[in-house]
Amino acid sequence: MPTRRVTVGSKVGLHARPASLFVQAAGRQPIDVTIGKDGGEPVSAKSILSVISLDARGGDVVVLTAEGDGAEKALDELAAVVSTNYDNE
Amino acid sequence: MTTPLTGIGVSPGTATGPVARMAPPPELPPQTAVVEDTAHELETATAALEAVGSDLDARAAAAGGEAADVLFAQAMMARDPGLAEKITVRVGKGETAPHAVSGAFEEYRTMLANAGAYMAERVADLDDIRTRAVATLLGVPMPGVPSPGHPFVLVAPDLAPADTATIDATQVLAIVTEHGGPTSHTAILAKSLGLPAVVACADAGTLADGDRVLVDGASGTVEIDPLDEVVAEAARRDEERRAALAASTGPGRTADGRGVQLLLNIGGEGDLDRAVAADAEGVGLFRTEFLFLDRTTAPTVVEQEAVYARVFAAFRARKVVVRTLDAGADKPLGFVTQPDEPNPALGIRGLRTSRRFPQLLEQQLTAIAQAAAASETDVWVMAPMVSTPGEAAAFAQMARTAGLRTAGVMVEVPAAALRARAVIAGCDFLSLGTNDLAQYTFAADRMEGELANLLDPWQPALLDLVGMTAEAGASAGKPVGVCGEAASDALLALVLVGLGVTSLSMAPVSVPDVRASLARHTYDECRQLAALASGAADGTSARQAVQEAVRGAGG
Numbered sequence: 001m002p003t004r005r006v007t008v009g010s011k012v013g014l015h016a017r018p019a020s021l022f023v024q025a026a027g028r029q030p031i032d033v034t035i036g037k038d039g040g041e042p043v044s045a046k047s048i049l050s051v052i053s054l055d056a057r058g059g060d061v062v063v064l065t066a067e068g069d070g071a072e073k074a075l076d077e078l079a080a081v082v083s084t085n086y087d088n089e
Numbered sequence: 090m091t092t093p094l095t096g097i098g099v100s101p102g103t104a105t106g107p108v109a110r111m112a113p114p115p116e117l118p119p120q121t122a123v124v125e126d127t128a129h130e131l132e133t134a135t136a137a138l139e140a141v142g143s144d145l146d147a148r149a150a151a152a153g154g155e156a157a158d159v160l161f162a163q164a165m166m167a168r169d170p171g172l173a174e175k176i177t178v179r180v181g182k183g184e185t186a187p188h189a190v191s192g193a194f195e196e197y198r199t200m201l202a203n204a205g206a207y208m209a210e211r212v213a214d215l216d217d218i219r220t221r222a223v224a225t226l227l228g229v230p231m232p233g234v235p236s237p238g239h240p241f242v243l244v245a246p247d248l249a250p251a252d253t254a255t256i257d258a259t260q261v262l263a264i265v266t267e268h269g270g271p272t273s274h275t276a277i278l279a280k281s282l283g284l285p286a287v288v289a290c291a292d293a294g295t296l297a298d299g300d301r302v303l304v305d306g307a308s309g310t311v312e313i314d315p316l317d318e319v320v321a322e323a324a325r326r327d328e329e330r331r332a333a334l335a336a337s338t339g340p341g342r343t344a345d346g347r348g349v350q351l352l353l354n355i356g357g358e359g360d361l362d363r364a365v366a367a368d369a370e371g372v373g374l375f376r377t378e379f380l381f382l383d384r385t386t387a388p389t390v391v392e393q394e395a396v397y398a399r400v401f402a403a404f405r406a407r408k409v410v411v412r413t414l415d416a417g418a419d420k421p422l423g424f425v426t427q428p429d430e431p432n433p434a435l436g437i438r439g440l441r442t443s444r445r446f447p448q449l450l451e452q453q454l455t456a457i458a459q460a461a462a463a464s465e466t467d468v469w470v471m472a473p474m475v476s477t478p479g480e481a482a483a484f485a486q487m488a489r490t491a492g493l494r495t496a497g498v499m500v501e502v503p504a505a506a507l508r509a510r511a512v513i514a515g516c517d518f519l520s521l522g523t524n525d526l527a528q529y530t531f532a533a534d535r536m537e538g539e540l541a542n543l544l545d546p547w548q549p550a551l552l553d554l555v556g557m558t559a560e561a562g563a564s565a566g567k568p569v570g571v572c573g574e575a576a577s578d579a580l581l582a583l584v585l586v587g588l589g590v591t592s593l594s595m596a597p598v599s600v601p602d603v604r605a606s607l608a609r610h611t612y613d614e615c616r617q618l619a620a621l622a623s624g625a626a627d628g629t630s631a632r633q634a635v636q637e638a639v640r641g642a643g644g
Contacts, residue, residue, distance in 0.1 A: 011385055015211075017158045020165055047171035048162065052211055053200045058385045 002071045004064045004078075005038070009085040014056040022081045023048040029074040033066040035082075045078065091313050096265070096290025097545075098309030099276035101330070101579070101602060103323040104262040104285050105315065108300040109237045111245035111252070112230040115223045117191055123183035134176050134186035137225040141218055142167035163214050167222070172197065187226040194219035236260070242304055244296050248275045258282045263304035265311055267293045270541025271574060279306070280577060281596055287311055289541060334601040338368050341593070341604050343586065345611040350592035351600050352408070354572060358396065361403050363597050368604075371408035371467070373520065373594025374572040375400060377453070378416055386424055387449055393456035401464035408467040410520065410594075411457050412499065413450060415439045415473035434528065434535075439474025439499075440484060450487065458492035469495040471520055475512070476502040482515030499572075501525035506554040509561035513569075519558055521590070523573030527551050545628035546575035552588065552623050552631070559589030570594060579606035580635055586612070587619030610639075 010018040026033050026045035035051060036042035038061045043050035045064070056062050062082060066074050124130045142164045149160035166172070172193055179189035194215060201212050220232050234243065234255045243261050245252070247268040261284060269275045269288035279286030285306030287293075293311065296302065303315040303323055312319065341351035352373030353364045364372065380388050380396060401409055416438065430436040443450040454470065461468035472484045475498040488496035497518035500506050506526065513519055523546050524535060530551055533540035555571070562569030570592035575581050577599035583606060585593065593603060610618075618635050625631035 013385070016162060020158070020162045023165060044171060047169050048165045049169045049197045049201075049215075050171050053197070 001065055001067050002075055004075045005061055006064060006079045006082045008056050008058055008060050008062060009083040011058040011085070011087050013058050013060070014051060014054065014062070014082065018081075018084075018086050019048060019051050021086070022078065023051055025078055025081045029066075029077070030070050031066055031068045031074055033064055033074055033078055035078075036063050036065075037061075038063060093313070094265075094290050094292045094296075094311040096287040096293070096309050096311070097271060098286070098306045099271050099288050100264075100279035100284060100286040101307040102263075102283070102285035103303060103305045103307075103327050104242065105301070105303045105320045105323065106240055106242045106262040107237075108244050108296045108298055108302055109235040109241035110296070110298055111234055111243065111248075112224075112232045113246070114220045114232045115227050115229050117187055117223065117227075120185050120188050124180065124185055127180050127183070130186050130189075131177060131180045133226065134180060134190050135173070137186065137190065137222050138167045138173075138176075140225055141221045144221070145218075159214065163218055166215060167218050187223050190222050190226065191219060194222075237298075242302055244293050246294075247273070248278070256282070258284065263287075263306065265290050265293045265296070265302075265304060267291055268539070268541065270544055271546060271578065273541060277574065277596075281598055283598055333605055337601055337605040337608060339604075340370055341607050343607050343610060343612045343615060345613075347586075347612040349582075349586050349590075349607055350408075350568075350570070351604055352410070352570070352572075352592055352594040353597055353600070354594050355400075358399065360597075361400065365403050367597035367600055369597065369600050371404055371410075372400075373408075373410050373570055373592055375409055375411045377412060377414055381414060381416060384424075387452070390452050390456045390459070393453060394460045397457055397460035398463060401460055401466040401468060405465045408469065410469040410471055410497075413440070413453055413470065413472050414442070416442060440472040440480060441474060451491070454488055454491035454493065458488075462492065467495075468493065469497065469518065471497045471499055471518070473499045473522070474502060474525075475499060476504050478508055478511035478515055481505075481512045485516040500554075500558050501529065503530050503554060506558045509558040510564065513561050513565045513567055518568045518570070519562055520594075521555055521558055521569065521571045521573065521575075523551065523555070523571055523575040526554060526573070530554060542628060545632075546573065546578065546581060547584075547622065547628035547631045549623050549625055549627070549631055552584065552619070555585065555590065556588040556619070556623065559591075562591065563589050568592060577603065579603050580632070580639065582606055583610055583615045583639070584619045584622045584631075584635060587615035587617070588623075 008014055014022060023046060033045040034042035035045045037054055037056060042065060064075050064078055145160050145164035149157045149164060175193035175196055176189045179192050198212055198215055224231050234252055240260050240262050242263045242265060244265045247266050264275060264279050264284055264286040266275050266288045267290060273288060275286060275288050285304050287304055287306060287309050290311060301314050303312040303320060341349040350370050352371050353367060353369045354374040355364050355372055356376040357379035380393060457470055470488050470493050475481050481498045484498060485496040495517045497516050497520060499520050499522045501522035505512050527544045527546060528535045531543040533543040535544060559569045568591045571585055571590050572594040576593035577595035579602040582593055582603045618638060621634045621638055622631040625634050
């Protein structure tokens with residue numbers, strides 16, 4: 001199953017604006033993507049409540065997983081959102 | 090004419106207008122029967138959440154900046170697919186829409202609440218959407234601050250920080266709450282907005298929307314349907330008060346010329362404009378937490394120095410007392426807070442965090458010292474949560490090593506007040522943090538509204554500790570100030586001065602009242618008032634006794 005390990009780029013972590021942007025991007029994908037902390041339970045990337053309760057901080061490593069047609073592309077897109085530093089926007 | 094309602098006046102001034110009550114959170118009636126048409130019930134639940142989401146989207150668009158980000162994230166929460174799934178399951182089991190929605194939110198709430206102190210704000214956001222959705226489903230008014238479309242007197246059981254953020258100062262004439270006390274959030278907010286306010290007004294619950302009331306924030310009374318002459322008289326007194334305040338300028342002093350430094354409490358660069366414009370002698374409490382909040386690592390010495398330099402420059406040739414980082418426990422910082430403390434208020438906070446992170450304090454002191462050296466400001470530094478003479482001496486030593494000339498400590502732990510002589514022997518000054526000192530002295534949580542009477546700064550036991558500390562300062566020839574909410578109470582200020590306090594630090598808006606109050610009394614009168622207060626049985630009688638004595642003297 002295709003996976004990506006990504007470091008959270010924003011200092012505020014996967015909360016507030018970065019979380020909203022991530023979940024919006026996940027919602028645009030044709031397939032389901034899951035996200036979890038390294039070694040932790042994965043949750044649906046489309047659920048902002050689940051993503052926020054991961055409490056992924058800046059510098060943490062998260063694991064994105066997807067399956068099916070377009071999985072690699074979806075993971076690339078979402079990995080880019082996670083690793084971007086939105087702090088000064 | 091009915092008897093006026095009474096409470097504690099916490100922000101002076103009067104206002105007359107119609108009542109608008111804050112709607113309480115919706116009460117979920119018990120479910121009596123299992124739902125049969127689950128499809129329809131699910132549609133209703135979904136529609137309510139969509140309505141809440143759209144409303145939040147609209148408010149996000151109207152707001153700007155960070156507020157918009159929070160509202161936008163909240164709108165997404167309302168549309169969360171995981172939430173929808175949980176609701177579907179519950180409705181499938183026969184729960185009504187309000188119950189299913191409330192229950193599903195509760196499941197997420199538990200998840201978030203268990204994730205630690207950092208998530209506290211997210212839990213509040215979640216609770217907010219939940220109450221909105223449930224209110225929509227039950228067909229009851231949205232909870233929160235009302236918007237009747239005309240100026241009104243806000244009446245509520247109490248106000249939470251989330252409520253106060255939405256108060257429109259151009260529409261709210263005055264605030265009346267059933268609970269709360271002199272140091273509660275309502276009091277602090279009302280003072281900063283210059284709105285008359287009465288708290289702990291137990292009978293405010295009897296007021297109904299539309300009732301015409303006259304609120305007197307100094308005497309703590311709420312008169313229902315006042316006569317026109319009474320309203321006119323109140324307006325006249327207000328005008329007189331405003332004129333007296335405008336005429337009162339310059340350094341604080343008693344009627345017979347004894348100086349009492351009037352200083353400001355500031356918490357960040359956002360407070361600077363108002364602080365600089367205020368007629369005060371400097372800053373008695375510069376809270377530095379804002380530099381460290383919402384970060385995963387500490388700010389560098391260079392980063393800190395730049396911020397301190399800007400604040401010092403704003404108070405060139407005046408005094409600025411910097412309080413070193415007061416974090417941990419109830420003021421969580423990601424890189425400092427100990428998780429799972431059983432009693433955060435009694436835990437590793439303030440100066441205690443330097444036991445585990447000494448470099449944090451060293452770096453902060455270095456940054457302060459460097460900024461001070463490059464400025465023309467008289468920079469003092471003080472540590473919070475000091476409990477022993479040893480800690481005080483060690484801190485002062487550390488500060489001097491970093492290059493700072495004047496180092497003192499806050500007195501908020503009772504042990505420090507009881508041993509004030511030994512504590513002040515090892516440093517240059519003391520500053521009483523009366524809010525926390527009351528909390529620890531009365532073993533009463535500052536956040537517990539029911540215990541507000543114990544947290545009243547007029548409590549004689551607290552005044553005893555203030556007096557003891559001030560005496561220690563007098564014996565050592567060193568200054569002892571008060572920087573808690575007590576300092577902003579124009580009447581209590583007289584008592585504090587009478588007990589020997591040499592400076593008072595408060596929010597800018599409170600300075601004129603305190604200055605005018607001091608100027609009307611001699612130091613001897615202040616000592617007499619202090620004796621009256623200390624001899625009373627409790628906070629309420631202490632306040633009453635001093636109020637009567639001052640009125641009797643025409644003060």
